[in-house]
Amino acid sequence: MIKKLPRLAAVFALSMLPLTTPAPAATAAQPPLVGAGPTAMASVPAAAQDVPLFQALEWISEAPESRDGYSRDLFKHWNKGLNPTDGCDTRKEVILSEAKLAPETGARCALSGGRWFSEYDQVWVTAASSLDVDHMVPLAEAWDSGASVWTAARREAYANDQGASASLIAVSGSSNRSKSDKDPADWLPVEGFRCEYASAWVATKLRWQLPADSAERDALTRLAEVCPDATVTYEQVPQ
Template sequence: MILAEAKLAPETGARCALSGGRWFSEYNQVWVTSASSLDVDHMVPLAEAWDSGTSTWTATRREAYANDQGAPASLIAVSGSSNRSKSDKDPAEWLPVEGYRCEYAGAWVATKLRWQLPADPAERDALTRLAEDCPDTTVTYEQVPQ
């Protein structure tokens, strides 16, 4: 994941230690030059997913959700500080910088649809407002069978 999102590939040393490399953290639009400063974020955080219904899933299905690398929108490498700012918040409570909001909204919706997770009223209202500001955003996803 971290390697795949590198804009400039790092070198892999002993014990898989990464050196060099360069990543762009979409949430706060900053360049990151140390892999240790990155977090892999769940587009729809695990706590939000739990509140949206994963609490009723089998452990195997929850594990598949948590490790979903089958869709580019599910997981994203971002700066640790931006990931901590987002935490487990949904779009009604947190948004990335303006330059990434349309793509973020599309990725959020794609992830929710992919896993058949509902949106609560506040989340739906926030996403509707974002959609009005993002008329060119296309949501594409492949649904995971139940």
């Protein structure tokens, strides 16, 4: 898996139709919509495919956030990745998987050459050293939303999650620094990637059963309104 666009397409599908197109109805196999609230997460299916963004957002409960006690060091990263014997940590594995032109891999997974497309700012990157691997939902945001009560093992699993291609993304270092630990209420990528970004954000929150605060939900709702055909696919990580 080496191209970004197919990789994202495995997680969510997006096509553009006129804004007047009626929102798709939920399928019979899906539970009724539930409103944001303390019991909302209990009604969320453990996995869903191609759920309309507006509906998936309803499955994210609303809760206040707290950053008390946060430290990036509480999320062990990067670990040895999917193949502990190849010398590539999770960061390098993501970079390799998203290369448009594969780099050469040397001793200890040293990368040279290659070409990548940074979705956040829609620019080409020609050196792996200029890339950051970003957590779609930043570690600090995950902590604020409930990861503060997780075990160390679950936080490590979150920080190195390659089980869903929306969780981690290779982008230019400058765009990642611009995003930092902000949620969609405070930062968005370039317009051409916003619908995909909203879908990936919601998919990650549902995968890890994390709520959103009111400002975050409002921002995602506005995105859902202008992305009527964005869909979300996810599978929960058991608690």
